[in-house]
Amino acid sequence: MEFLLAALLIILLAWFVAAPLRGGEAEAAPASADEDPAVADLEARKEAKYREIRDAELDREQGKLSEADWARIDAELRQEAIEILKELDRVKGGAGD
Amino acid sequence: MIELGIAALWAARVACVFAIVAALVVALGVRPGDRRWVDASRRAIYALCALLTVCVIVIEAAFARSDFSFRLVAEHSSTTTPTGYKLTALWGSQGGSLLLWAWVLSIASSAVLFLTRHRHREVVPWATAVLGGLGLFFTMLMLVGTQANPFAELDPAPAEGAGLNPLLRHWAMAIHPPMLYSGYVFFSIPFAFAIGALAARRVDASWIRSTRRFALIAWTFLGIGLLLGSLWSYEELGWGGYWGWDAVENAALMPWLAGTAFLHSIMVQEKRGMLKVWNVSLVVATFALALVGTFLVRSGILQSIHAFGDSTVGPYLLVLIGVVVIGSAALIISRLDLLRSERRIESLISRESVFLVNNLLLVGMIGVIFWGTFFPLISEAVTGEKSSLGPVWFDRYTAPLAILLVLFTGIGPLLAWRRISAGRLWQLVRWPLVAAVVATAAVVVLTDALEHPLALVLFAFAFFALAALAAEFWRGASAQSSLTGRSFASALARVVARNRRRYGGYIVHAGVAILFIAVAASSSFQTSRDLRMVPGDSVQVEDYTVTYVEPTAAIDSEEQKLTFGAVLRVERDGEHVTTLHPSRNYYSTNAGDPTAGPLRGFFEGEATSEIGRRAGITEDLWTAMRPDFAPLDRAIEAADRKLLKTLPEVGPEGPTPEQIEAMRSFADRQGEAIGRFASVYLATPLPVDFRVNVNPFVIWLWVGGAIGVGGALIALWPTPDARRRRVSDVYAARLARDLGRA
Numbered sequence: 116m117e118f119l120l121a122a123l124l125i126i127l128l129a130w131f132v133a134a135p136l137r138g139g140e141a142e143a144a145p146a147s148a149d150e151d152p153a154v155a156d157l158e159a160r161k162e163a164k165y166r167e168i169r170d171a172e173l174d175r176e177q178g179k180l181s182e183a184d185w186a187r188i189d190a191e192l193r194q195e196a197i198e199i200l201k202e203l204d205r206v207k208g209g210a211g212d
Numbered sequence: 213m214i215e216l217g218i219a220a221l222w223a224a225r226v227a228c229v230f231a232i233v234a235a236l237v238v239a240l241g242v243r244p245g246d247r248r249w250v251d252a253s254r255r256a257i258y259a260l261c262a263l264l265t266v267c268v269i270v271i272e273a274a275f276a277r278s279d280f281s282f283r284l285v286a287e288h289s290s291t292t293t294p295t296g297y298k299l300t301a302l303w304g305s306q307g308g309s310l311l312l313w314a315w316v317l318s319i320a321s322s323a324v325l326f327l328t329r330h331r332h333r334e335v336v337p338w339a340t341a342v343l344g345g346l347g348l349f350f351t352m353l354m355l356v357g358t359q360a361n362p363f364a365e366l367d368p369a370p371a372e373g374a375g376l377n378p379l380l381r382h383w384a385m386a387i388h389p390p391m392l393y394s395g396y397v398f399f400s401i402p403f404a405f406a407i408g409a410l411a412a413r414r415v416d417a418s419w420i421r422s423t424r425r426f427a428l429i430a431w432t433f434l435g436i437g438l439l440l441g442s443l444w445s446y447e448e449l450g451w452g453g454y455w456g457w458d459a460v461e462n463a464a465l466m467p468w469l470a471g472t473a474f475l476h477s478i479m480v481q482e483k484r485g486m487l488k489v490w491n492v493s494l495v496v497a498t499f500a501l502a503l504v505g506t507f508l509v510r511s512g513i514l515q516s517i518h519a520f521g522d523s524t525v526g527p528y529l530l531v532l533i534g535v536v537v538i539g540s541a542a543l544i545i546s547r548l549d550l551l552r553s554e555r556r557i558e559s560l561i562s563r564e565s566v567f568l569v570n571n572l573l574l575v576g577m578i579g580v581i582f583w584g585t586f587f588p589l590i591s592e593a594v595t596g597e598k599s600s601l602g603p604v605w606f607d608r609y610t611a612p613l614a615i616l617l618v619l620f621t622g623i624g625p626l627l628a629w630r631r632i633s634a635g636r637l638w639q640l641v642r643w644p645l646v647a648a649v650v651a652t653a654a655v656v657v658l659t660d661a662l663e664h665p666l667a668l669v670l671f672a673f674a675f676f677a678l679a680a681l682a683a684e685f686w687r688g689a690s691a692q693s694s695l696t697g698r699s700f701a702s703a704l705a706r707v708v709a710r711n712r713r714r715y716g717g718y719i720v721h722a723g724v725a726i727l728f729i730a731v732a733a734s735s736s737f738q739t740s741r742d743l744r745m746v747p748g749d750s751v752q753v754e755d756y757t758v759t760y761v762e763p764t765a766a767i768d769s770e771e772q773k774l775t776f777g778a779v780l781r782v783e784r785d786g787e788h789v790t791t792l793h794p795s796r797n798y799y800s801t802n803a804g805d806p807t808a809g810p811l812r813g814f815f816e817g818e819a820t821s822e823i824g825r826r827a828g829i830t831e832d833l834w835t836a837m838r839p840d841f842a843p844l845d846r847a848i849e850a851a852d853r854k855l856l857k858t859l860p861e862v863g864p865e866g867p868t869p870e871q872i873e874a875m876r877s878f879a880d881r882q883g884e885a886i887g888r889f890a891s892v893y894l895a896t897p898l899p900v901d902f903r904v905n906v907n908p909f910v911i912w913l914w915v916g917g918a919i920g921v922g923g924a925l926i927a928l929w930p931t932p933d934a935r936r937r938r939v940s941d942v943y944a945a946r947l948a949r950d951l952g953r954a
Binding site: 120 | 216219230263418640
């Protein structure tokens with residue numbers, strides 16, 4: 116009984132693990148642009164940049180940054196964010212080709 | 213059920229091998245970009261998790277049924293072990309600990325691979341191979357000797373087990389090991405992804421984004437484990453402290469400190485693109501130190517009150533540590549060209565500068581602790597003699613670093629990223645500074661803190677940190693309130709909810725500052741008296757008059773436990789304050805071999821202290837006791853001799869019916885002798901050694917720790933995708949407008 120239970124468990128798991136390999140020939144291309152490593156990198160940078168912008172705003176609201184300092188930093192951050200967005204559009208456009 | 217467990221464990225090893233091979237097929241370019249192999253490798257890790265879950269269920273079922281055909285169960289449980297402790301006895305053994313390690317690793321690996329199944333196409337195969345490799349290592353380690361094999365069998369099975377180590381029969385010990393192990397294991401996730409990122413040459417911040425939460429989970433688990441371990445030490449070991457710079461304690465603290473440094477420095481990489489080499493080095497160091505922690509607990513290479521394992525797997529763990537350190541170092545060096553910082557620090561007065569200082573302090577602390585922990589081995593290698601460094605040495609070098617850390621715990625949150633002007637900084641620090649000066653002056657006036665300058669400096673810095681953090685919350689809520697017109701409380705809740713990472717981190721900082729105040733107060737201002745008293749004696753300890761009223765005794769025949777205790781009446785200024793009941797538990801360590809001394813056997817093995825404690829918010833009155841049985845030595849020996857004469861000698865063919873009857877009678881007589889001994893203890897005014905401590909503010913250590921854990925949970929709480937998307941869209945629109953204007 117115990118042997119059968121163990122055998123059944125192992126067969127089931129082996130079937131589950133091998134399922135993707137039973138699907139015929141390899142699909143080498145990525146399924147979507149989101150899975151492109153370059154897109155993932157840019158998305159991570161974009162999120163980090165947005166967080167930086169929000170943090171800078173919070174710092175200004177809390178008086179840690181003067182208006183002048185914040186304006187300079189915010190402009191820099193937005194410029195960097197725009198560069199990332201441009202790059203993201205370019206890469207996503209390329210990935211979709 | 214043992215066969216099911218063995219089959220599942222072997223299948224788990226096969227699953228690991230398959231996961232590694234399938235992942236490397238893609239990572240090494242044999243089938244480049246073939247998602248089917250990546251999916252199959254991920255599924256193999258899920259299968260590993262399922263199979264190890266079966267292993268854990270099989271063993272827990274064996275513990276619950278007291279199935280002593282499992283060696284693990286026979287050696288670490290008994291029919292009389294309370295059910296709760298039977299289930300937690302798994303991690304009291306070497307085999308069980310290794311299984312727990314591998315099981316938690318499989319859970320964490322499955323979780324991270326599920327969450328990243330549509331991301332990091334190039335990094336994930338490498339990370340899967342690393343995680344599969346670790347899984348294979350720990351499942352293979354269970355083949356090293358019977359102590360490491362959780363499914364080692366005893367045939368014939370004994371009628372009774374040895375029982376759980378009495379020191380482990382404490383509620384905190386039921387949770388402490390899994391917490392520590394979970395901490396160690398979860399650090400393998402950022403490690404695997406860092407290695408994956410280096411191997412795939414994708415060293416941007418995206419691997420950090422996907423694994424930061426796992427690093428924080430690991431850090432939180434390890435922190436909880438450390439807190440519970442210190443509570444267990446305080447309540448169970450009977451020496452009066454919560455931290456003794458023991459090798460195993462240090463081994464758990466080092467990865468926690470490295471993880472703390474890592475969690476700060478990855479923010480610098482995320483936001484500023486700096487410290488890339490430092491971050492991958494830190495994550496490797498953190499994981500390597502986690503392995504060192506496992507090695508120290510399981511190798512027995514250093515003396516420790518916390519090491520419960522036998523030494524069979526130490527050399528293999530050492531090899532793994534070597535592979536991790538040397539392999540990672542080689543990989544980092546080979547990728548140095550990719551790990552260049554994108555920017556430089558703009559100003560020394562910035563948050564990233566403080567994070568860098570905080571990192572250096574933490575790493576300095578790790579260096580000191582590492583040296584002190586391994587000094588016995590270093591000294592033996594150099595001089596041939598093993599000598600160790602005690603708490604005084606550790607305190608001397610770690611205290612100044614800890615004091616500076618507390619200061620930066622307060623300064624960091626005040627600063628902005630990139631830069632802040634000196635004038636603006638002064639505006640931010642002046643009120644916390646005033647609050648700290650006033651609070652410190654109050655401490656100087658009200659206590660003898662001037663005699664403890666280091667503690668006083670720490671108090672001052674901690675007060676500053678707490679005031680600075682309070683000011684941060686006040687500023688955030690005020691700004692939110694004025695912007696939205698909400699009430700202060702509502703604005704505070706909103707600003708915390710909208711910035712969970714930031715404010716969760718601040719709460720952690722507040723918890724750490726409180727914890728350090730408790731450590732400084734309880735260690736610098738502690739009163740400790742070792743007293744020898746007989747019933748009726750009274751002594752003065754600080755303001756308290758402690759009177760030893762009478763001894764107590766109790767026998768727990770089910771647990772084979774003999775408890776001797778004392779009733780202590782505590783008065784202050786003639787007023788009754790409390791009555792304490794410290795006691796000491798003795799366990800029959802020779803249940804299966806009564807010839808070792810049926811009565812003395814109770815006093816020769818592990819004994820546990822049940823402390824008498826009056827916990828308060830300003831101080832703890834803590835007592836432990838140890839009876840001196842020397843005056844009864846002769847009586848014990850005579851009773852043992854008399855009892856042993858009645859024990860039949862059983863031949864190799866097994867006991868005869870008469871001998872079985874004689875053994876039953878022997879057990880009855882043994883019980884009677886123990887009962888008589890307990891009566892003698894009650895009737896004879898035996899001297900008892902007491903330790904009475906007055907520990908100021910010690911409870912705040914765990915309160916601070918709990919606050920820190922609460923802060924970590926807030927920081928961990930996921931931001932809903934929908935909300936993030938909305939914010940992203942808002943910013944995208946604003947950026948688009950800016951572009952239009954340009």
